[in-house]
Amino acid sequence: MVLLSKINEDAIVDNLKKRYMDDYIFTYIGPVLISINPFKQMPYFGDKEVEMYQGAAQYENPPHIYALADNMYRNMMIDSENQCVIISGESGAGKTVAAKYIMGYISKVSGGGPKVQHVKDIILQSNPLLEAFGNAKTVRNNNSSRFGKYFEIQFSSGGEPDGGKISNFLLEKSRVVMRNPGERSFHIFYQLIEGATAEQKGTLGITSLDYYTYLNQSGSYKVDDINDKSDFQETTHAMDVIGISSENNSMVLQIVAGVLHLGNITFKEAGNYAAVESEEFLAFPAFLLGIDQNRLKEKLTSRKMDSKWGNAIESIDVTLNVEQACYTRDALSKALHSRVFDFLVESINKAMVKDHKDFNIGVLDIYGFEIFQEEYVQEGIKWSQIEYFNNKIVCDLIESKSPPGIMCILDDVCATMHAVGEGADQTMLQKLRMQINTHEHFNSWNQGFIIHHYAGKVSYDAEGFCERNRDVLFNDLIELMQSSEIAFIRARFPENLNAEKKGRPTTAGSKIKKQANDLVSTLMKCTPHYIRCIKPNETKKPRDWEESRAKHQVEYLGLKENIRVRRAGYAYRRVFKKFLNRYAILTKESWPTWQGDEKQGVLHLLRSVNMDQDQFQLGRTKVFIKAPESLFLLEETRERKFDGYARTIQKAWRKYMARKKYVQMREEASDLLLNRKERRRHSLNRNFVGDYIGMDDRPELRQFLGKREKIDFADKVTKYDRRFKGIKRDLILTPKSVYLIGREKVKQGPEKGQVKEVMKRRIDVEKILAVSLSTMQDDFMVVHEQEYDSLLDCVFKTEFISLLSRRFEEKTQRKLPLKFNNTLEMKLKKENWGFLSGGGSRQVLFVGGQGDMPVLILPANLCRSASARDFQRTHVSPTGRPSLRSAPVHPELTSTPPRGLHRGLQNGGHKNSNHAANQRNSQHHGQRHPAPGNPTRPFLPSNGSQLKERGGSQQPPNLDCLKVPIKELQGPTDPQPAGLLQGGATQTCPKTQTAGAPVYSSSRSVCSPPTLSEDGTELTVRERSTARLTEEKNVFLCCLLTNECNSRLHHQTKRPA
Template sequence: TVRNNNSSRFGKYVEMQFGAGGQPEGGKVSNFLLEKSRVTSQNPGERSFHIFYQLCCGTDQQTKRELGLVQMELFLYLSGGGSHKVEGTNDAYDFNETLKAMSVMGLGEQQQSDILRTVAAILHLGNVTFTEKGNYAEIATPPSLQFTAHLLQVEKEQLSSKLRSRKFDSKWGSVADSIDVTLTLEQATYTRDALAKALYARLFDFLVKQVNEAMQTRVEGNSIGILDIYGFEIFSRNGFEQFCINFVNEKLQQIFIQLTLKAEQEEYVAENIKWTPIEYFNNQVVVELMEDRNPPGVFCVLDDVCATQHAVNRGVDIDFQKKLNNAVNTHDHFSLTREGFVIRHYAGNVSYTVEGFCDRNRDVLFLDLIQLMQSSNNAFMRSLFPDEFAAAGKTKSRPTTAGSKIRSQANKLVDKLMACSPHYIRCIKPNENKRPKDFDSERVHHQVEYLGLRENIRVRRAGFAYRRAFAKFLHRYAVLTKETWPRWTKDVRQGTEWILRSVGLDGSHYQLGKTKVFIKAPETLFLLEEQRERRFNVYARVIQRAFKKYFAQRQKERQKAEAVSLVHGKKQRRKYSINRYFTCDYIGLDSKPGLQNLIGRREKVVFAETVKKYDRRFKVARRDLILTSKALYLIGRERVKRSIWYSWQDPNYQEVVKRKIDFDQIGDVTLSPLQDDFVVIHLKNDYDSLLEIVFKTEFLCALAKQYRANSNRDLPIRFLNSCEFRVKKLAWGGGGVRTVKFVESSMTNQAVLTTSGKTLTVTIGPGLPADSRPVQRVIPTMTRAPHRPAAAVRPPAPARTAPPPPPVTTIFHPRGSIRAPPPPSEPAPPNQPKLQRVTPSQMNQVLAAAANKQILLNVSLRPANKPKPELPDKPQLPRCRALYDYSAQDLDEISFKEGDIIDLIKEHEGGWWTGRLRGKEGLLPANYVQKL
């Protein structure tokens, strides 16, 4: 149209159907008020339906030849408005989108071809013109007639006959006769246009039916309906279509008034709410003017004129104008004009032109045309006109007019909307020029006024933004107070008032009706929702904390069980580590970005610990062992002179990857059956690594998991008292094999290392038996607690004896600070004086005597002038003696000789201690020294 380049020109009610779980299951489309007259004629500056222009522009040359398509300007049905191109519209592209949409709906190629054939037939039918010969119509364009018959697949002579004549049935007494009546030029033109509009309307209904079949569902549940309909239309020339559209808008405005302005104020009165009534315009009088039967409205007068209309159409619209003036001229919202009449709608005064009212209201499709289409050789054409000839031939009632159909559809739509809970979206056009950033204040003000938005806002401002039944309000916000949660056993009105007062609201913010609570400002509702969300957030955190604790404990127990299964019955265990939980990261990688950069931030770290690495001469070097989901890293430190990459602790060294071991390179892993911490990682085609890992069981479990995940087979693990491993080849003739022997001795509990040539002997005391298992901690089963009403008064507990004390169970705690249990309560000493009740006068005497005694004590116990005591000696640090020579491998380590006495500053769990020797502090290996 001149106001909208993409106006659908029909109303639709779309229902989205949802299942029980809230998932969309299907949909349904109901269409009404299709503007069929636009097929044959358009107002100046307007176009017909898009599909006609898309067909002319988007089809290929072969299809154009088959359908006889030519330039759009040569089709009479597309030339009425004088506009063929629209700025911003690509008809060729939109045609391809239309074909895709038909494919999505499930239409096959043959059906799509029949649809396009029907559209082309309508265009060619419009080019069939007539000439007058002896007051009768004759075909003036036989080629157009012939091609139309070809597309419709009917006989050319039959089509010509049905367009120029019609069969008239007469009955005189018991004798029935049928004669052919030749049509005039005006009647033949009407018959042609009626067939074109019928073809388009039935084709449109067919497509809507296909859409509904594509979205059909058998699930019965809730639905959301969207009504998209014409807005109120006021043009320079308004005809029958604008009258019908404005009538439907009046009906919808009546629903809006009924459900918002009128119903809301009536609800306040019914609930005894203090309220000041607001005046508004009720358009019921306008609806009665248009559709009432007694007194007759505009539709009734129009149907009566069409029923008495004879073959000649000339002057029938003037007759309708006169009869309408006689019927409703006294109505306050009606007035007569020269070319028609004026109705005072809720949106303003609209002047209608009566020309064409009767013709478009009749909407009669002669039975001859229906019979013609049923004789088509195309099954699709016949399906558009199913069984209507026989049904229509038997009826004797007055034919249904377009006005009566519109009234029936509008009333059904109103009934459907009244059964729902409507929500309104008011569309306000900023201008009539279809241009952005153009705001017409006068036009916008007019729309705000006639849409009733001002009255609606006044009602909302003066009224209450939220209302809810007491029971529903209490159910939603009972969690805000401990008195109403989880159950309120008293009256729901009292519970509602208790909640409102508990959040600090006074009576000016709400009112209590008979059955509902009314809240005035939306900010009050936001306050309630915020407090409700906070309360649920607190409860959610409690549940989340319990769940996390439960599953974390269960996961840790599962990890311990998996790790034990690898060494059970094969290796002795340490009594201080068998029951500990796994931590995975013993280095603190989160605070060491340098190490993260070396291994890559995207690699998942599974295990990390500072370990001891032994070289070919069995010298110790400290390494950071990091196990990821992709490889095993050994990271050490190297001296640097000038580099921008340096450690923040010491600018003279930096971390480097000393070795990276992929999982496919690992052949097997060897451990001893004793309680020592040595692990040998054997590689397939490279030298091996001898490591001393304090948390070896956890490391072994993590390595076995990653090995299986990457190679899809179990990690080979051996437990031997003597193990050979290959060392790195540093020079010609280097390399070779070294041996590690493990000896059990009851003389020491710490690992003692002795070297002899290419053999390292590890002597260590006995540990826990190899078949030892960690103590199973009891994880409480997650059960649902029974629901207890909070408001119910609990009965007094019956007298019962105290339960027996629990059995004493020895639980091995992990390393760390262990709090001592509280001391047991001791019995009262013998000859303890009995306590007696003291009167207030006796208490005053006691306090006075105590005060005098305190004064005497203060005087007699005053200390004499004594010499200042000497300072105590500084505490001596523990010391240790070096058992072997050790040369520092890193700058933060210290070197020492056998027999040196070292001050021990701190003992670490990783096997490295911090000590001081000759004024220098540093790290030293714990198995190289012995505490004094």
């Protein structure tokens, strides 16, 4: 509103009205926030708005209380200064709700662990508890705070709320015993009657609302938009969260019920003295308070007075009249409620106590004062004077000592009064007229006086002024409560009655002055922020605007003067030293500290951002910046600097953590296989990549995963079916599941004939029973699951198993079972077709040998064999640093291979490749086979494939021994007679085996071996002597491929292992 063309009350009210009707309840006057009570729940207080305003500059988003709260929180963290917000406005303007939003926002944006979350819960739950015992319905507000509250949220140096403190003052105790028509007492009395269980009602003697004298005198029981029954449950829950024990919880409610029963005790005249009218009403309050019924009756109708004659003190029993007896009863009721309220505040503070204070943000819902022009004069800043109302003159009228103000005169009268009656009140009025009748903000009349406050004229009835100011609880009542059988009640009255009394007794007025002075001293240590709350109507209905009421509040809140000062003055002021600390990062000369005169340092920083000279002034100790845009320029430049440095630090940290993570993963993977499985040298020190198929660029594979599912591992593998037929699959591991993705041709529809990705299997990590591996150098593994198992050939099995083990332990809180055996059992899936579809199992047998890689062979008798050579023993662990490039294992492996042969390195790329050890060419990924451990050794080619050397040709080798005669067992889509299993052995031909290489055969093979002629050719089926089929287990045999057989085989390009 600083930009309004006209600055008067009418223009301000019209602007506020337009925004209010459009549901914009917040408006800025510079940094001051104006809040209008909408009398309905607005939609912009959710998590979306919290995220929007967190860390944003004030001008980036519409005015909002979250922006002010975020500004306080950030200033506290950046400047290391305590902050406070002063919320002002009349009853019903929304001060308490505004305070709740501030505390809720800070609770959401600040981090922390379980302890911090506990403090946050206490901060939020303290509101409904204190409102139950301290709020009430008034004519102008259904939930009016009848006490003052200053709430401090204490933070650690890291910005986490780790403590808090509540300072309460000016509780309206008189509301317990009396109130105006149409109003209610404190909410807790109505909550207890409506929300107590049947058992609680029986124990506490709870009946109906109109039964209790303290509640039925105003005739108001129900309140719109307030559900006393549900609020009672919230109140008791808040006590549990804060940490009040169930026993103390019951005691609090017992005292509340006892106060209600005390109010039903009435008195009658017995001569000139008071007597209890119906003694049956004494029983329940005496029972609930744990005191003797006769003693209660005695203390309500009489009291002891001390008479002093010289040095002798004599106690005299004085019988009270009806008026005095009622006063005594009400004084006890007010004292009980007040001390229970103090106990609740004390319990909240104990639950949030911390040993030391770092920073805090205070929230005060009371009117605050700003110093407008005095600071400009003190600092020597040029500016035009603006007239405004200074409320100090009214404060002096109330509390000044010389000349005496109203409170001083009131205390003097109370110190000399000896009886309850009208005499003391009239004496006070006479003294006020004599002392301050000429004051411009004071007027008197027959029964009271008038004070011209900032909010307007307020009339005070003098009747009962002196008695209420004395605020005396007679020693007889304290002694009575100290005799209670209930320890909780005795603890609420800790006074030492035998202590020597010195000076005047404390009055209500003196308590107010002390609390106000303590509050001001606390606020002076904080950086203040302001919220002005406006109540738009008296009907408490949404979208109802009363022009005259709004204008009155605009006037007494001083909004016009505030706008004029903000427009003519400076939007920002800061002490030189704090300004330098905040913006030191802008230049090299000022970072980390400015060396030299502070004023020159500030000037240097302002010039570094090219700020115009007319946009700032330098005072004696402070810098003043005129326009908010100039301040935003400084803040944006500062944020960019921090952002750049943060990115550099973040980059270095991520690099360090990534290296540390992969070293740790290698070590964990090594520990899994240490002394249990033989390893290749290169597999010990290679890098772990995780995603070997580029999932970020493969939406056809991503479609099978969750939207935000993280990829731990992805690679192409070979999966073997029941007939040991190798099929290509994509193996993907996420924190939740293991996926096997295959490809199939579409058989019908517009995409008929196209090859599409299909999810062949999904296994939840926690449902994996075990993983089986051999003890040799191979890449086989069997993933066991309840339904059926999967035999996989994975080059990077160590990395996969390491990640799978970690995810399995996270899900199940136990280690992944790893089985090592040279005979692996594989449970088959039950199918509904074919003669081999009956489930059962298969075995994979491993034998040692002298080859480089284990190889799957399908000879004529359907028995397979492979062997493994020992490159690295099982007890060897990886070195400290991962190698960035794979290196040859032995010097002899670096020799030039035969012409026409392609070399490969195990578990790494080609030796001369520019890529890292684990990078592979994605173009040939689908067709390539694993590389052998020895680059000079050839691969077994696919069926019918022939490779030629550069500049010449070779005769194809005789591989008839590897042909599969039984086509129905091999399958129509099998492209080769022999599948390759990666790991550490090359293929062999049984015809050329040496004597030293053991050969294993199945005791019950799938079919009988074929009959061969003398030249080695296969006979026809008709010429076979026998052909037997069985559903018994197939046995996968492994044997050695000799050098003689290797020399006859052509090499085929494979992917690195």
